[in-house]
Amino acid sequence: MWNPEFGKGNLEKLEKMEEGEDNKVYKARQKTTGKLLLIKKYKNLCLDEDGTLPPSRLCEIIDFEALSESSNVLRLLYWYKNEKPSLYMMFEFLDMDLKKFIDSNPTPLQPNLIQSFMYQLCKGVAHWHKFVMFHRDLNPQNLLVDTEKRILKIADLGLGTPFPDIFDNVSYESFMYQLCMGVAHCHSLDVLHRDLKPENLIVDTKKGILKVADFHIKMSFIPLSEINSPQIKRPRKGLMKRTVRV
Numbered sequence: 001m002w003n004p005e006f007g008k009g010n011l012e013k014l015e016k017m018e019e020g021e022d023n024k025v026y027k028a029r030q031k032t033t034g035k036l037l038l039i040k041k042y043k044n045l046c047l048d049e050d051g052t053l054p055p056s057r058l059c060e061i062i063d064f065e066a067l068s069e070s071s072n073v074l075r076l077l078y079w080y081k082n083e084k085p086s087l088y089m090m091f092e093f094l095d096m097d098l099k100k101f102i103d104s105n106p107t108p109l110q111p112n113l114i115q116s117f118m119y120q121l122c123k124g125v126a127h128w129h130k131f132v133m134f135h136r137d138l139n140p141q142n143l144l145v146d147t148e149k150r151i152l153k154i155a156d157l158g159l160g161t162p163f164p165d166i167f168d169n170v171s172y173e174s175f176m177y178q179l180c181m182g183v184a185h186c187h188s189l190d191v192l193h194r195d196l197k198p199e200n201l202i203v204d205t206k207k208g209i210l211k212v213a214d215f216h217i218k219m220s221f222i223p224l225s226e227i228n229s230p231q232i233k234r235p236r237k238g239l240m241k242r243t244v245r246v
Contacts, residue, residue: 006030006078006090011039027093036093037077043086057087063133063157064089072124074144074155091155095147099140117145117152124154129176175203175210182212191215
């Protein structure tokens with residue numbers, strides 16, 4: 001149903017915050033209430049034959065509407081498409097993404113703030129997994145921060161996808177636990193993997209075992225050869241072992 005509060009005549013664009021290949025994100029204000037919003041605009045959409053939105057955009061809207069009940073997922077307030085056709089999605093306002101927040105601080109973030117952000121991120125991811133969904137694009141630029149309240153929220157759900165069929169037989173909770181154990185062991189040894197993705201996780205489908213692999217762009221304070229954990233796939237002999245300081 002059309003809501004004039006989110007109509008073009010009641011919105012004042014303040015600044016462009018981000019620009020992607022097919023979308024732009026603006027900071028805006030509602031004239032009647034003074035409330036700040038984030039507006040994400042997709043332009044020149046290729047509609048289906050019946051005039052509906054492309055499946056990727058429909059899935060993004062559906063995901064936001066289903067997942068926005070979490071306090072750590074960005075809340076979609078309203079959306080509409082016009083005749084051009086362009087899609088407008090209106091979100092609650094948060095100041096900046098996590099990358100900009102980190103870059104804007106001249107000193108490293110305090111441990112208690114890092115712990116708080118990690119806790120909020122895990123809560124948001126757990127909410128995703130409750131709906132049997134992967135985000136698939138978690139990075140600092142897709143995590144928004146309320147700098148005053150120190151709240152972190154997951155945004156940009158465009159690449160979200162349901163869990164693959166393998167999780168019907170092997171519990172995804174088990175895989176997530178094993179992944180967290182492997183990552184925690186790396187972090188306990190001051191090792192950052194820096195490229196965690198499905199292609200770099202090795203699975204024994206018969207035993208339901210998952211291991212972290214491919215450390216070619218890792219950063220660490222200690223030689224990789226000293227790492228010893230059942231959740232880590234050890235590198236082959238002869239691979240270059242190098243210590244890189246973060």
